[in-house]
Amino acid sequence: MELIDCHTLREICHQPRMWRETYDVVSAQRTKLGDFWKNKMSCFSSEIIFTGAGTSAFVADIAAALYTRMGYCNARSIPTTDIVSSPEFCLTPGPKLVVSFARSGDSPESVAAYKIVRAFCKDSSHLVITCNPNGHLARNADPEKDYVLVLPDGTNDRSLAMTSSFSSMLLASLLAQGTATLEEEGKMLSEAIRFAERLLREDSMEKLQSLTSRKVSRAVFLGSGPLKGVACECHLKLQELTDGAIMCSYDSFLGLRHGPKAVIKDDTLVVYLVSDKPYTRQYELDLIRQVEAQHNPAGQVILSTVPTGYEGKGIDFELDADPSKSLPAAGPYRYIPYVLVGQLLGYFFSVAAGLSPDNPSVSHTISRVVSGVKIYEYKR
Secondary structure (H helix, E strand, O other): OOOOOOHHHHHHHOHHHHHHHHHHHHHHOHHHHHHHHHHHOOOOOOOEEEEOOOHHHHHHHHHHHHHHHOOOOOEEEOOHHHHHHOHHHOOOOOOOEEEEEEOOOOOHHHHHHHHHHHHHOOOOEEEEEEOOOOOHHHHHOOOOOOEEEEOOHHHOOOOOOOOHHHHHHHHHHHHHOOHHHHHHHHHHHHHHHHHHHHHOOHHHHHHHHHHHHOOOOEEEEEOOOHHHHHHHHHHHHHHHHOOOOOEEEEEOHHHHOOOHHHHOOOOEEEEEEEOOOHHHHHHHHHHHHHHHHHOOOOEEEEEEOOOOOOOOOOOOEEEOOOOOOOHHHHHHHHHHHHHHHHHHHHHHHHHHOOOOOOOOOOOOOOOOOOOOOOOOOOOO
């Protein structure tokens, strides 16, 4: 397998190491971070908002879903882009913890959203999770109310596409609430890393790369629960790394039937991010069978942390956990490695199209840090 060395590929492949380093960063701040969390999240009913822009907003979507599953009944995700443009429809007064995800911490919406939340909810505090210690959010957070968690330098992707920053910020948000049980969290993380390393093996990557020989001009990624958020991030990775040449969408398995299934043509790649929950997986396998019966997509990929038992003939690539070991023991961390399939497909199709994965935008209409956004003063 011939690979073109670049920041994008290195940043995709070094994620297992970045996750270990992120764990070490949280471990080194265990006491201070744990005290902050206990002080700001006094009970499971405390309000917590996860926010970010673009890919960082997708991190927020997944984190909110996982926190809800952990019992945080007032956890929700609101993009900074919504907070900035329509704050009165997003925010309510009263104490709350806002978890802000930001690779650079310099995007206009991230900076503006921080100020708006502070003005709108005077009792709010922020947990800023960022990959850039020199970004605006990291430098201007209120030391009396906020906590800034700066991740290892290697997570601050040099490529246009967010890869290791995405997965490491999601990991950090999960570790933040688990400082009291950090040893157990580390064991679960190790299981998730094992799954990611299987996906990064040469034979797995070769199978994904082989899909670039197909005529693919559109793709759809499907997931349920927190995996819908992962599907959303995957669709963006393939679309932006091919400079829009492959138009992508995402949905839930059940949601796809309600109109969006029309996107599946003979030039469509379909990627199924399958749940490890037996109840949920019933619906997902039914949908896969229906797609095989009614459509002739250009390719189909199944990714699962448990053997699915699916025996359809139209599946081009299926990777699941070693059935001799129980990956669901990885807890909420088991959802993180799924994003690698979208990142790798983005890289392979970018190279196949003759683009530079680090800077795939030929017209330069998208950039590493969003620019051109004019921020207006908000007055309540």
